[in-house]
Amino acid sequence: MNNTFEPVIIGFTCNWCSYRAADLAGTARVKYPPNIRLIRLMCSGRLDPTFVLKALASGADGVLITGCHPGECHYLEQNYKTLRRYLMLRRVLTQMGIEPERIKLVWASAAEGVKLAQEITDMVEQIRALGPFKPRFPMPLTPAEVADVQPAERGTA
Amino acid sequence: MMSKINHSTAERVGVYVCHCGTNIAGVIDVEAVAKWAAEHLKDRGVVIARDYKFMCSSLGQELIEKDIQELGLTRVVVAACSPHLHEATFRVACQRAGLNPYLCELVSIREQASWVHTDKHAATEKAKAILSGGVERVLHHAPLDPLHVPIHPATLVVGGGIAGIQAALEIADAGFPVYLVEREPSIGGHMAQFDKTFPTLDCAACILTPRMVSIGSHPNVTLMTWSEVTNVAGYVGNFTVTVKKKARYINTDLCTGCGICQEKCPKKVIDDTFEAGLGYRKAVYTPFPQAVPKYPVIDHVNCTYFQKGTCRACEKLCPTDAIDFKQEDEIVTLQVGNIVLATGYDIFDARRVAQYGYARLANVFTSIEFERLSNAAGPTNGNIVLRDGVTVPKTVGIIHCTGSRDRNFNNYCSAICCMQSLKFAHLVKERTGATVYNFYIDIRTTAKAYDEFYQRVLDEGTIFVRGRVAEVTDAARMPTEEGKLIIQVEDTLAGRQRRIPVDMVILSVGLEPRRDSHEVAKLFGISCSSDGWIIEKHPKLDPVATMTEGVFVAGCAQGPKDIPNSVAQGAAAAARVLGRIQQKEIALEPVRASVDESKCSGCRICNGLCPFNAIIFHEDRMVTEVNPALCQGCGTCVAACPAGAISGTVFSNEQIFAQMEGLLLHNIERPPITEGVLA
Ligand code: SF4
Ligand code: FES
Numbered sequence: 001m002n003n004t005f006e007p008v009i010i011g012f013t014c015n016w017c018s019y020r021a022a023d024l025a026g027t028a029r030v031k032y033p034p035n036i037r038l039i040r041l042m043c044s045g046r047l048d049p050t051f052v053l054k055a056l057a058s059g060a061d062g063v064l065i066t067g068c069h070p071g072e073c074h075y076l077e078q079n080y081k082t083l084r085r086y087l088m089l090r091r092v093l094t095q096m097g098i099e100p101e102r103i104k105l106v107w108a109s110a111a112e113g114v115k116l117a118q119e120i121t122d123m124v125e126q127i128r129a130l131g132p133f134k135p136r137f138p139m140p141l142t143p144a145e146v147a148d149v150q151p152a153e154r155g156t157a
Numbered sequence: 158m159m160s161k162i163n164h165s166t167a168e169r170v171g172v173y174v175c176h177c178g179t180n181i182a183g184v185i186d187v188e189a190v191a192k193w194a195a196e197h198l199k200d201r202g203v204v205i206a207r208d209y210k211f212m213c214s215s216l217g218q219e220l221i222e223k224d225i226q227e228l229g230l231t232r233v234v235v236a237a238c239s240p241h242l243h244e245a246t247f248r249v250a251c252q253r254a255g256l257n258p259y260l261c262e263l264v265s266i267r268e269q270a271s272w273v274h275t276d277k278h279a280a281t282e283k284a285k286a287i288l289s290g291g292v293e294r295v296l297h298h299a300p301l302d303p304l305h306v307p308i309h310p311a312t313l314v315v316g317g318g319i320a321g322i323q324a325a326l327e328i329a330d331a332g333f334p335v336y337l338v339e340r341e342p343s344i345g346g347h348m349a350q351f352d353k354t355f356p357t358l359d360c361a362a363c364i365l366t367p368r369m370v371s372i373g374s375h376p377n378v379t380l381m382t383w384s385e386v387t388n389v390a391g392y393v394g395n396f397t398v399t400v401k402k403k404a405r406y407i408n409t410d411l412c413t414g415c416g417i418c419q420e421k422c423p424k425k426v427i428d429d430t431f432e433a434g435l436g437y438r439k440a441v442y443t444p445f446p447q448a449v450p451k452y453p454v455i456d457h458v459n460c461t462y463f464q465k466g467t468c469r470a471c472e473k474l475c476p477t478d479a480i481d482f483k484q485e486d487e488i489v490t491l492q493v494g495n496i497v498l499a500t501g502y503d504i505f506d507a508r509r510v511a512q513y514g515y516a517r518l519a520n521v522f523t524s525i526e527f528e529r530l531s532n533a534a535g536p537t538n539g540n541i542v543l544r545d546g547v548t549v550p551k552t553v554g555i556i557h558c559t560g561s562r563d564r565n566f567n568n569y570c571s572a573i574c575c576m577q578s579l580k581f582a583h584l585v586k587e588r589t590g591a592t593v594y595n596f597y598i599d600i601r602t603t604a605k606a607y608d609e610f611y612q613r614v615l616d617e618g619t620i621f622v623r624g625r626v627a628e629v630t631d632a633a634r635m636p637t638e639e640g641k642l643i644i645q646v647e648d649t650l651a652g653r654q655r656r657i658p659v660d661m662v663i664l665s666v667g668l669e670p671r672r673d674s675h676e677v678a679k680l681f682g683i684s685c686s687s688d689g690w691i692i693e694k695h696p697k698l699d700p701v702a703t704m705t706e707g708v709f710v711a712g713c714a715q716g717p718k719d720i721p722n723s724v725a726q727g728a729a730a731a732a733r734v735l736g737r738i739q740q741k742e743i744a745l746e747p748v749r750a751s752v753d754e755s756k757c758s759g760c761r762i763c764n765g766l767c768p769f770n771a772i773i774f775h776e777d778r779m780v781t782e783v784n785p786a787l788c789q790g791c792g793t794c795v796a797a798c799p800a801g802a803i804s805g806t807v808f809s810n811e812q813i814f815a816q817m818e819g820l821l822l823h824n825i826e827r828p829p830i831t832e833g834v835l836a
Pocket of ligand 2: 079
């Protein structure tokens with residue numbers, strides 16, 4: 001592993017807080033490394049744990065999960081469910097022999113552009129230190145994924 | 158399997174990469190991105206990829222419209238700014254050209270790339286990935302129609318200060334019902350405490366009370382004072398609001414507001430709300446004589462009857478038998494279509510600046526105390542005197558920016574303190590002839606007629622000392638300082654330290670968000686800045702809307718401001734609400750969950766997950782259904798269903814997975830990263 005390894009991180013954001021924090025980081029011209037690519041969800045509660053596994057299986061070296069602060073979820077309390085799923089995911093990853101540090105949960109309000117940028121910066125360094133993600137055995141497929149590979153469902157809108 | 162997406166598509170995708178002047182093009186090689194898309198995403202349906210200076214301009218939009226019509230595009234991807242800014246713009250453009258607006262995807266390469274990265278090459282590569290994610294995603298979009306929901310014509314205004322009053326009156330005058338909820342016994346807010354208003358020096362009560370009376374007597378206004386909102390459910394157009402009307406212990410149907418109870422009540426209480434601790438009120442009281450409504454409240458914490466079980470003087474003496482000690486809090490439910498939050502501000506606690514001696518040195522006053530002191534209806538009948546109640550000060554020091562523009566307390570400028578301090582200087586001079594010193598950092602008199610007022614105060618002979626005051630002390634060093642308060646300050650214009658002995662110090666304290674602003678924001682589903690001010694939808698272009706549809710903000714709840722600005726915002730929020738009401742219905746994003754009954758096994762895992770009770774379980778058929786009218790589209794149940802039976806429009810699994818593959822560039826020819834690893 002040379003130290004020019006540039007990790008690719010998939011970041012899930014919620015429409016109401018963390019996506020707006022990312023917008024704010026932009027408007028305020030706060031800088032962070034380009035290794036992260038964001039996906040917008042309406043709420044962090046939309047995060048199906050398979051999204052995380054799929055991201056890793058598809059070549060991401062780390063996954064960042066973000067949402068509103070506890071108690072501030074636009075849909076009242078869905079981020080508590082995200083927290084539970086996150087904790088579960090860390091255990092599952094550990095059991096699969098994957099470093100749980102490859103995933104990270106961050107709460108960022110719409111006002112916390114600087115915080116989000118900092119968390120991204122820290123995470124990129126963390127994943128860089130872990131090195132590229134190379135699973136050493138086939139990753140199990142979830143029912144959703146099995147459904148997802150039905151060729152008939154592909155490419156038709 | 159996870160490597161390259163090799164299925165083909167019949168869609169015809171148009172890609173548009175925006176320069177945004179140099180905002181994007183200054184960092185990202187937009188031409189290269191467009192060229193790359195045309196070349197590498199050809200298999201993915203991209204038939205045209207253009208770059209343009211300003212995609213959001215009318216010419217940019219026309220470009221898309223023309224291509225839709227001439228090239229028969231079935232999907233559009235714009236790589237530009239945040240969807241929160243221009244998603245609507247491009248959707249409407251597509252619609253004009255006959256394409257369903259939901260077949261358009263806006264991806265952000267400005268906020269998420271050009272503005273946050275400095276490495277041009279890396280930013281360009283990232284922009285390609287973002288764009289590719291958008292293209293893959295849009296292939297899985299389906300044409301949708303927005304949901305139309307009716308708007309309830311009633312409006313809830315929270316807070317009865319001048320901003321809330323203005324908003325309520327505008328809406329009520331237009332002929333629509335308004336509920337005005339205020340937590341104190343009377344409306345009027347801080348403005349009712351003031352004596353004069355800057356820069357015109359008209360008397361605050363004279364301009365405010367007529368408005369308060371209009372509220373009290375308006376047929377379209379339901380006034381609920383001594384009340385608090387305890388719950389808000391629903392969404393724009395259809396909010397269900399729960400209000401707790403605290404027990405007044407007064408039967409308002411019988412009370413005439415004669416005031417005999419207040420006169421006869423034997424229990425005096427220091428009034429630290431309206432009189433800022435300088436005066437007294439009774440246990441049964443209206444905060445001030447012009448209060449609206451005129452009915453008093455009994456403060457059960459201080460009432461002798463409630464504490465000791467005897468007294469009932471008011472009950473005996475009330476000519477209409479309006480006292481009702483058995484009254485209980487009442488819970489009322491309101492149906493409203495829109496909400497205006499005008500919850501105002503709190504005063505900075507001057508004790509926090511310990512070196513200024515407030516609450517330790519008797520003759521250090523806060524601005525709000527001085528307002529009461531100078532108010533003709535206040536505890537001293539408008540006589541400006543020291544704490545002993547008789548001595549007229551001969552020298553007065555007014556300290557600007559107390560608690561504001563200060564790294565130790567609040568970084569922001571409270572916006573009103575300069576003008577307030579100038580007003581105080583004028584009033585002190587006019588009423589006592591005292592020598593007045595104003596200690597300032599900068600003078601900010603930016604609104605209409607403000608700077609003229611500053612000139613006037615200068616001409617009147619007020620002495621301005623530029624510098625932040627270090628300390629106020631009573632420790633005299635010289636005979637001339639005996640018995641005085643000494644203000645220690647670095648005069649930054651003269652370039653030396655000064656000690657100025659005065660009789661009275663007025664701290665021009667800043668404005669702070671309400672102490673419970675975070676809870677209030679939570680209650681109404683909106684957000685506050687880290688300071689606690691409510692965040693508006695856009696600081697320049699949408700200053701009275703919030704991120705939550707149907708919830709508007711006016712006055713100081715949004716940030717420190719003076720009376721004219723509060724009134725303007727109250728009126729602006731009302732105009733926005735009226736516009737909504739006139740539309741009669743609103744189009745909502747069709748982001749909703751739905752259950753495929755044939756896949757649902759009836760496991761009920763999702764049933765407890767919905768905070769809006771949108772999930773119904775049919776015992777007979779053993780399947781779950783989502784009620785689209787209640788569903789808000791968070792997607793939590795979609796993520797939880799083990800059978801994949803629930804799907805969500807606009808954020809379906811297929812769309813998210815496709816975007817992910819696009820972001821990771823699985824759609825173009827290159828060595829797949831996980832080749833050989835996955836079956
Ligand atoms: S997506 Fe599901 S959990 Fe969320 S609001 Fe709709 S029905 Fe409720
Ligand atoms: S809306 Fe942000 S976490 Fe739910």
